[in-house]
Amino acid sequence: MLVNVPQDSDFSIHNLPYGIFSDSVNTSKRVGVAIGDQVVDMSLLAKSGLFSEIQGFGGQAVECFGKDCLNEFMGCDRRVWVAVRKELTDFLQNENNRVRKALKNGGSEVLVPQSNVTMHLPAKIGDYTDFYASKEHATNVGVMFRGKENALNPNWTMLPVGYHGRASSVVVSGTPIKRPCGQRVVSKGGPPVYGQCMKQDFELEAAFFYGGKENKLGEAISMENARDHIFGMVLMNDWSARDIQAYEYVPLGPFLGKNFGTTVSPWVVTLDALEPFLTQLPEQDPKPMQYLADGAFGGRGETYDINLMVGLKSKSASSYTTVSRSNLKYMYWSIKQQLVHHTINGCNMRPGDLCGTGTISGPNDNSLGSMLELSWNGTRNVDIGNGETRIFLEDYDSVRLSGYCQGDGYRVGFGECVGQIIPATPMF
Missing domain, CATH: 3.90.850.10 (Fumarylacetoacetase-like, C-terminal domain)
Structure with a gap:
């Protein structure tokens, strides 16, 4: 497991909730996923090719997860939501994940401590x-x-x-x-x-x-x-x-x-x-x-x-x-x-x-x-x-x-x- 998660943490591997965050190093608002006391930078994972093989989504993953709201991802088919969750779960749990093995620091470079982030409204709410x-x-x-x-x-x-x-x-x-x-x-x-x-x-x-x-x-x-x-x-x-x-x-x-x-x-x-x-x-x-x-x-x-x-x-x-x-x-x-x-x-x-x-x-x-x-x-x-x-x-x-x-x-x-x-x- 890439992140050690206490049993009383809201953000277990069974959860993986989505949000919009920024941090002091990178002030751009982008999509993140909470795991333990960390945030997975989904824009970095997308650039690393983790979602490239998802049919009907791979080509837009980098742009989608780099946005300042979740609306575009929310607008995807549920099949895409399920596939992204599956790929992310494997990345976090499997040391032999193809993208995790290719990253220089074994995947830790896509993590940002929650203590260092600012959270933003997750979507642009039309109604x-x-x-x-x-x-x-x-x-x-x-x-x-x-x-x-x-x-x-x-x-x-x-x-x-x-x-x-x-x-x-x-x-x-x-x-x-x-x-x-x-x-x-x-x-x-x-x-x-x-x-x-x-x-x-x-x-x-x-x-x-x-x-x-x-x-x-x-x-x-x-x-x-x-x-x-x-x-x-x-x-x-x-x-x-x-x-x-x-x-x-x-x-x-x-x-x-x-x-x-x-x-x-x-x-x-x-x-x-x-x-x-x-x-x-x-x-x-x-x-x-x-x-x-x-x-x-x-x-x-x-x-x-x-x-x-x-x-x-x-x-x-x-x-x-x-x-x-x-x-x-x-x-x-x-x-x-x-x-x-x-x-x-x-x-x-x-x-x-x-x-x-x-x-x-x-x-x-x-x-x-x-x-x-x-x-x-x-x-x-x-x-x-x-x-x-x-x-x-x-x-x-x-x-x-x-x-x-x-x-x-x-x-x-x-x-x-x-x-x-x-x-x-x-x-x-």
Whole structure:
């Protein structure tokens, strides 16, 4: 093995996630793959000829992996993704690999320590859609604002509800998020006032990048073909201004309460890496319409067993305190169902388009995926360690999302998705 990988590393040989990086020696943004505490420079491997024999891709590999985004590689056929993964795995594991033997330093020259790199947004995101696919989260929010009897709207169990977000404000982990300003209601039934958000929140989400050939406008993607159009997944924090959102969301839904910032983790974990962790969806009642029906697991449909955590840290704290532990497997609507429904009306998707799952909450109080739920809309304090509590986020609070699948002696992880709230700048 070219790189020694500890058992608790997110980036085992079973993972090999893709990202865009640069370093102090080479400031050009280019494609990398994480392995242990190293980054494989895919542009150097391509120049060394590792991918030259892949039919339909070898001729474009050097240009593709030298780009500052993953869009071109995301747009390749899934057969290419599988072939590249196979070649890379052999290079890392096999001392007799033809390219590894030809390199002067036995392959180590294509490695860059992660401690020396800067990570960038993995794709140029043309469009961004966020779903509302967790039944626990949707029920909790419904109970708060509509009462237990009307918690879920009638259409919620019939289709994956979603809204179109703002692609331009999607940022990579580590980017500060400025507290937004807008209109909010201070007292129930009173008039709105302008000012900074007072109910700043995070949302624990996962997201997937669309891949493969673009479906033509007017053509839908079927459930049978959906997997071939999902390149991979990231962690996502869809920051929310709850008071701004509460005033504006009727009649058209999220707008300024959502579009001021969305943070994603830098490493894209492929579905091939997640394949061993497939598990069945929660029971869907009523049964989905035929176009949303997934035959996996005896007709229950498939999702992934991904452990998810949220850590919160104040400006004065030295470490994060875990405030939530959830799992993607709790989600009611799968990512395949989300994609299929997204295109059932003929909406065309393009490589690099981003789709979020919505907040992923579990069945217990310690598995809630937002401060709105953890504090039950500000009625109970959340212990964040260091002798401090919160009901919503304060300035200079940092939020860290993390997640991994646990294998037998190895992990397939996502790294971290981190953001810090910085003070608002009122416009007037």
